Amino acid sequence: MADKTTVAPAEPRVTPKSAYHHGDLRAQLIAAVRDLVETHGPDGFSVAEAARRAGVSSAAPYKHFKDRHEILRGVVSEAMDRLHAAMRSGAAAHATGSLEAVAAVGQAYVNFARAEPGVFRLVFGLTEGHENAPDLLKKGENCFGVVVEAAAACLELAPQHPDVQRRAYILWSFVHGHSFLTIDMKHKVASAEVDDWQYLMEVARAILGPVERTG
Amino acid sequence: MADKTTVAPAEPRVTPKSAYHHGDLRAQLIAAVRDLVETHGPDGFSVAEAARRAGVSSAAPYKHFKDRHEILRGVVSEAMDRLHAAMRSGAAAHATGSLEAVAAVGQAYVNFARAEPGVFRLVFGLTEGHENAPDLLKKGENCFGVVVEAAAACLELAPQHPDVQRRAYILWSFVHGHSFLTIDMKHKVASAEVDDWQYLMEVARAILGPVERTG
DNA sequence: TGTACATCAGTGAACGCGCGTTCACTGATGTAC
């Protein structure tokens, strides 16, 4: 309906308003790159191809990004925002301080990796493009923060407590490793086929449960 | 001393015997690629540059490898052999069935990732080159087998026991995740600075220790 | 031990390709008066 307000006849690519200044190029390029990374893997992307997909000339992207690295950083940044949101809403779906809340944060993480393995790899991939980018590091820490909060609530300790930090890191490692293994070997390793939730709950229980005998 | 037996005056690159048929090119190329991957990251490698480093023409590699993917697969295969050996000898350094043996396997894994982050990423990296390569999948399973064996000995159960498989996978996930996080963020995340061994033992204890309350 | 020959592992020149980036340009949009 609303699409018909523009007079333009079926042109290649969705071209809102006029061809110039559609104001959406930046977002469209990021979406295109996300797509490329997903289908051709990280590094299987080129500025030229992204521009082609967005329906603009190969020079157009440089009006929005300094160079190819900056585009990638844009994709990573956007992806981290979505990951963070997913983790938060995972936690929010369960009672604060429950093991389920912790597991749900992990489940969101794993789901993200499965849904967008290429982007997931890009986010945690080689440091070439986004090393030293302080905003990305910050976003990474924010994601970790969600785990820390859930663990702190579970242990009834302050998030800053070293015990919380340590256990949260262990939980994160597990989920991170499981995510990678699951997208790497798909279902090749027998164990990886089993239900995520069972694993996540078992690990949460083992790591956050009552203190085991101390060495 | 022994180097002086060849008459060749200081030539570029170590050129054993004659320039032709030095019989070592395959291995030298793999070593060169390993180096390149380490310094420029996975995908930061080219056949041309590898040939250059090995001191041969850019066409020479094709006498030993079908294409660039086959070279990468060679690097991965060699790396997995070394990783497997390191894991085995880690386990062998401690009493069979001890938590220490399990932790040592993990430590070997983490050490490998730290020593060769580029290659480590390549091994577990994008599936482009080495998807479906049955020998590589086999080698991956063999590595997992080391974890399984150590866990089985610890639990005094057969390696095939589902409980062993499940817990071994959990341990592997943790170590895998910790390895990636440690090479990704180096020491950015506070917790990652802490001693590996402490983590590894804590996790081994939590996962393989006495059964926690069920349900 | 000597010779003939097949094979093997290199060379180096060449190819076509797609990429990242730059450049001068142009037409649309927003703003001041």
Next chain:
DNA sequence: TGTACATCAGTGAACGCGCGTTCACTGATGTAC
């Protein structure tokens, strides 16, 4: 409301580059007799 102009976001042609791969070749090595 109309006009002049600065700015903004595109175009499209062009560049130089390094790469993967192929090709006909050549010289060294191993083997049969």
